[in-house]
Amino acid sequence: MPMSRVEPITNALTFDVEEYFQVSAFEHDIARDAWGRWPSRVEASVKVLLDVLDTHGARATFFTLGYIAQNHPNLIAEIVNRGHELGCHGFEHIRVHNQSRSEFRADITRSKKILEDCAGVEVRGYRAASFSISRAEFWAFDEMAEVGFTYSSSIYPVQRDHYGIPDAPRTPFRPAAEHPQLVEIPISTIRFNGRNFPIGGGGFFRLYPYAVSRYLIRHANLKEKMRANMYFHPWEFDPGQPRIENLPVKTRFRHYLNLSRTVGRLKQLLKDFSWSTMSDVYSEELNRKLPET
Numbered sequence: 593m594p595m596s597r598v599e600p601i602t603n604a605l606t607f608d609v610e611e612y613f614q615v616s617a618f619e620h621d622i623a624r625d626a627w628g629r630w631p632s633r634v635e636a637s638v639k640v641l642l643d644v645l646d647t648h649g650a651r652a653t654f655f656t657l658g659y660i661a662q663n664h665p666n667l668i669a670e671i672v673n674r675g676h677e678l679g680c681h682g683f684e685h686i687r688v689h690n691q692s693r694s695e696f697r698a699d700i701t702r703s704k705k706i707l708e709d710c711a712g713v714e715v716r717g718y719r720a721a722s723f724s725i726s727r728a729e730f731w732a733f734d735e736m737a738e739v740g741f742t743y744s745s746s747i748y749p750v751q752r753d754h755y756g757i758p759d760a761p762r763t764p765f766r767p768a769a770e771h772p773q774l775v776e777i778p779i780s781t782i783r784f785n786g787r788n789f790p791i792g793g794g795g796f797f798r799l800y801p802y803a804v805s806r807y808l809i810r811h812a813n814l815k816e817k818m819r820a821n822m823y824f825h826p827w828e829f830d831p832g833q834p835r836i837e838n839l840p841v842k843t844r845f846r847h848y849l850n851l852s853r854t855v856g857r858l859k860q861l862l863k864d865f866s867w868s869t870m871s872d873v874y875s876e877e878l879n880r881k882l883p884e885t
Contacts (some may be wrong), residue, residue, distance in 0.1 A: 601813045603875065604777075604821040606679070606745065608719060609638060609656035612827035613836070614685045616722040616754070617843045621836060624684060625635035634660055635667050637826035640855065642674050648862035652676050653870040655745070658683035658703030661710045668710035677869035678716035678819040680704050680741070687724035688732050688746075694757040696808050697735045704739060717870055723755040723779065730767060736838075737771030741880055743871060745821060748779040749821050750790045758788055762819065764877040777874055781822045782812055793822040798850040802857045808866055813865075818863070819873055 613622050613630045622630070638654070645652060654671050656678060661668045661746045672678055685705045700718060707715045725732050725746045736744055744767070749760040760778060761774060767776045773851035790796050791808040802807075810817045827833055830850040839847070861867075871878065 601817075601819050602868050602873055603809070603813070603822065603865040604870050605650060605652040606656050606680055606719070606821070606823045606870060607638075607641060607652060609654050609660055609824060610681065610825060610827070611632065611787055612830065612833045613678055614657070614659075615825075615847065616685065616687060616724075617847060618808070618836065618839075621839060621843075622648075622673050630665070631834065633830055635664055637794040637830045638667055640829055641826060641858075642670065644858060644862070645676070650860070650862050651869050651872070652867065653717060655677050655679035655681040655708060655717065657681045658684055658686075661703075661706045665710040668699050668707060669712075672711040672713055675871055677717070677871055678707055678713060678715055679713050679719060679745075679870070680707055680715050681719050682721050682794075685721045687722055688720045688729045689724050689726060693699060694730055697739065700741075702737065704741070705793070716742045718746065720744070723748040723881065724796040726755075726861065728762070733768040733774055733776065734771060737768055737774040742773055743775045743833075743870065743874070744778055745777045746778065747776055748790065748792065749781055750788050752790075761789065764874060769787065775874070775878055777821055777870060777877070779823060780809075780812060780818070784810055791820065793824050794828070795846050795849065797822075797824065797857065798828065798854060799810075802860060805857075805861070809865060809874050819872075821870075822861075824858070829858065852884070 611634050646875050659732050662682040680703050683699050704715050718736050748756050749762050750756045762774050763778045766772050768774050781788040782791055797805055809820045856872055
């Protein structure tokens with residue numbers, strides 16, 4: 593029997609807007625100077641998402657690369673015109689730990705300006721490529737605040753092979769003591785047997801059967817009284833994207849798993865839970881004192 597929406601909590605729905613060939617997992621297989629040789633799919637993928645969101649009356653935050661905005665300015669305007677929030681994802685999806693502090697500041701400054709020029713709105717939020725802020729890169733939060741961001745969603749409090757701070761707070765916190773206006777809003781996890789387990793979307797949403805994802809979000813909402821902060825990528829809703837040859841087995845599995853099922857799963861997710869933008873869902877945290885870490 594289909595489950596009706598009974599959740600009293602509104603959760604945060606986010607999309608990291610990048611091309612299928614720009615993901616970090618492909619950085620050793622597709623050089624940045626070769627990006628132009630691959631057919632762009634991002635506009636069509638994002639428009640599928642915008643139509644699905646319209647149908648279900650949901651709003652979302654789109655953390656977008658400056659590269660995408662530069663090449664598809666009309667898409668950026670459409671995202672905002674259709675009632676969604678625009679966030680920054682850097683310019684070329686370079687991981688923070690692969691940048692110097694000055695390079696990072698230049699990157700986010702450039703990207704923020706491009707996005708704001710395209711959309712005509714202030715961009716308040718930032719998300720690091722591949723959640724690539726570790727304890728060693730907490731200087732990045734100072735740079736974000738000084739550039740003008742008021743929140744970040746760049747930490748996943750889990751242990752993964754390429755990212756994660758497993759002992760980071762699971763709820764919003766102030767990561768930069770000298771800049772208390774900046775809030776970090778981690779990707780969602782649940783706590784089990786002394787460990788954090790990922791429930792925030794992306795590959796896990798494609799890996800888990802939908803019933804598992806629904807159960808985990810319900811657990812976070814109803815048992816832990818926590819709002820879910822979920823993330824996806826437009827390419828995850830594009831089963832027709834070109835296949836890249838000679839990928840490592842693990843990379844191929846992670847990227848292409850269940851692409852044909854994600855649109856249907858997203859529609860069910862929007863039926864089962866209430867969703868809005870980061871700024872709306874976490875408005876209270878963005879306007880009150882939170883603990884530092």
